[in-house]
Amino acid sequence: MRSVGPVLAVIAVIVALWYAAAVGMNAAWVRDQAARAGTEVSFLQIVPQTMAQERPVLPAPHQVAKGLWDGVTGQAITSKRSLVYHGWITLSATLLGFGIGTGLGILLAVGIIHNRAMDQSVMPWAIASQTIPILAIAPMIIVVMNSIGVSGLLPKAVISAYLSFFPVVVGMVTGLRSPDAMQLDLLRTYNAGRGQTFWKLRLPASMPYLFASLKVGIAASLVGAIVGELPTGAVAGLGARLLQGSYYGQTIQIWAALFAAAFVAAALVGIVGAVQAAVLKRMGMAR
């Protein structure tokens, strides 16, 4: 593990810059307070005060770490103040949306490669769908689904799916088309049907592409679930936690929720990566 040194060095630099920025950005408030009280503060007095504010402009790393730690371990996991509780709400929507998006993406890709009309009609719509800002469409999905009596998990999952199907479609179309002319000719000499060509050649050949797409797709799903929580009246989920934090100026809470989301995303991508390694190894494609 020779890469540990450089990785730690980069983290150390980031943390150092972060502390420096925290001092710089939070110092104004300390000086204001001092001016109001009619006292003078020296730089050395300012520094510790910039790192212990309740609503800092930029919380110091250890404050965020403490907020994260309290949020995860300091509460019962059923508590509304627990990050585990909110994290699970978001994660469940993410996973459901990811499942729907992946399934839909694969189905569309299969349709696109087998049907000329779909090839020419679906792809432009899929691309157009991704050019619309998700923030604009998410509230409408929530409202429309609410009006037909669907609320809670599913509308958020739909927004997740909306974001995650696209990389899967693009990746799978590329993957299913990856066999070259010679491979396809070979199957023609066996007089193989379309179904056989699909199951024996196209699908296995697309696996590396699929997993590359899934890694993008699952991160997009998480973003979708969080965005989906913003217009739901801020009840539960990491998105709600972010929104509440911004209402009340709880910057530490915002950052803690952001980091919680980042860790969840990293874990999800890591899991997809592990599944990829296992599947490709089983297929004999890992060396």
Next chain:
Amino acid sequence: MMTDGSASDRPVIDAQKVGLTFQTADGPVHALKDVNLRVLKGDFVSFIGPSGCGKTTFLRAVAALEHPTEGRLLVNGMTPEEARKRRAYGYVFQAAGLYPWRTIAGNIRLPLEIMGFSRPEQDRRVKDVLQLVELEGFGKKYPWQLSGGMQQRASIARALAFDADILLMDEPFGALDEIVRDRLNEALLKLWARTGKTIGFVTHSIPEAVYLSTRIVVMSPRPGRITDVIESPLPRERPLDIRDSAEFIAIAHRVRDGLRAGHSYDD
């Protein structure tokens, strides 16, 4: 068996005035023109010529991967399309093209699965053809674990597995080095002697064509056509050092002359 034995004197491949024109953006390209050829059962026919002479196109037309625009082409007395549907031939491409996610045995099993052979029958055939190409014990390996020459042998085994009478080979050893190529040529002749298959073999190597074939078809480009068909007087049993014999050199010479004649007007 795909063919009926009664018509043993019927040519396996029968081309009469076959022409094939590709329509391209730059106008029509005459890949084949007026090709007349009869290949009999058990023949080993090599097609040799510079690139663009249509040798691969002709082989692909026999395999129904291309469609002649003129003339008549019959394979086992049927149209190439029918012959393909009846799985009359095995085709070996220039690259081995093994599936990286299948073992060697799994790759050889591929056509058998598609054609619906029973599992025990698949296993038996895989074992047989692995032996035929001298790859016993490599069935469980993945393609990347084998050398290029071994991969190409595996792809030949794959083409042999379903026991078609015709073996069509498109520069199968073109990407291999000379030493490996010599060994594979020798092995291919043995295999041909053991199986009695009809082989169509595209190459651009004169020694390879002369060493392997009972007939050598010399072709030239623009338009792709046959300029000479040479019946080889060499015996069917051919040790590698036959290539130093006067007969061998004489045939090679004639092939070279044929190639040069076809080439003269274009450089």
